[in-house]
Amino acid sequence: MLKLFEGRAIQKVPPINFVEKTMKKLFLETNKSLIKHCIHSLSSAKILLLISILFSFVSSAQAGIRQYSASIHTSQWQLANDSRLQCTLAHQIPHYGQARFSAKASRNLNMEFELDMMLLPDNYSLAQVRSESPKWRPGYGGRVLADMKLYKQFNPSLPKKVAWTMLTELEQGMSPTFYYDDWHSEQDKISVSLSTARFNSAYRNFVACVGNLLNYSFDDISYTVLNYQSNSDKFTKASQRRINMIREYLSLDPNLELVLIDAYSDSYGGRWSNLKLSERRALKIRDYFVKNGINANRIEAKGYGEKRHIASNDTTLGRGKNRRVVIQMQKM
Secondary structure: OEEEEOOEEEEOOOOHHHHHHHHHHHHHHHHHHHHHHHHHHOOHHHHHHHHHHHHHHHHHHHOOEEEEOOOOOOOOEEEEEEOOOEEEEEEEEOOOEEEEEEEEOOOOOOOEEEEEEOOOOOOOEEEEEEEEOOOOOOOOOOEEEEEEEEOOOOOOEEOHHHHHHHHHHHHOOOEEEEEEEOOOOOOOEEEEEOOOOOOHHHHHHHHHHHHOOOOOOHHHHOEEEEEEOOOOOOEOHHHHHHHHHHHHHHHHOOOEEEEEEEEEOOOOOOHHHHHHHHHHHHHHHHHHHHHOOOOHHHEEEEEOOOOOOOOOOOOHHHHHHHOEEEEEEEEO
16 A cells, blocks of 8 residues: 655554554464374374373472471481490471481491381381582582481481491581472472571581590490409409409490399319319409499309319310300390
């Protein structure tokens, strides 16, 4: 359409709304034809695959995750056990349970982590252990630390290496987190995090406790054979060190129910004198323990003289083995 303007012919431009409507109509018609072409070109198997993928996305969107963690205001770490026999660092997780790091007296450095659940696992599964950045510390990437086995009706635990790694992560401000499928709902997942709030002070006390543990355990001394010098109630040097270890352990462990002291002699000398000598040896050890705070009712001492030899009395070495006291300890 032409129109004269100051003697010149110009073409009239259609309104903007008209142009927009025309473009939208063309776009829709083009897309419809493309979609129809794609559907016709796909096989039935591929269409079913696309539908299943679509449903999986919908299911994932519907699945939930239950998170358990102490808040920055309520988080507490405490030294639950602080002795030369055991050290335990505990952290309460609201509505879930308690996380515990424990080390015990032993010849070897040891450590164990236990997740004490209020609701124990209902079947066997695996939990992934990750080190995650806490909410108040964004921008730090997480990493996988280990997989933790979940056994039916048992609290899960982790060995020394992973336990120390988790403590190191906590010390650096990261949050060890456990992820596993909810055994009561297949679509739901569980997330359990250890809070870093108020950790460092309790951790320093825990490390000090671990450094002060005895370097031997109950199993190392529960059955001990002590040897004497010839015709004497004095111990050899090695046996004196051993009885000091037993005395220290007895003073620390209230769960020891009974201490049995059985004393024996060699056959050098008369039988009667050897019997009395073995009785004196047994009573002397009993008095030694009582003097150091051990309840006398927990101790039974008896001398057997020349009975129950374990070696020949014809040699000096054999007689030295027969001059002995056997100390056995039983726990409740």
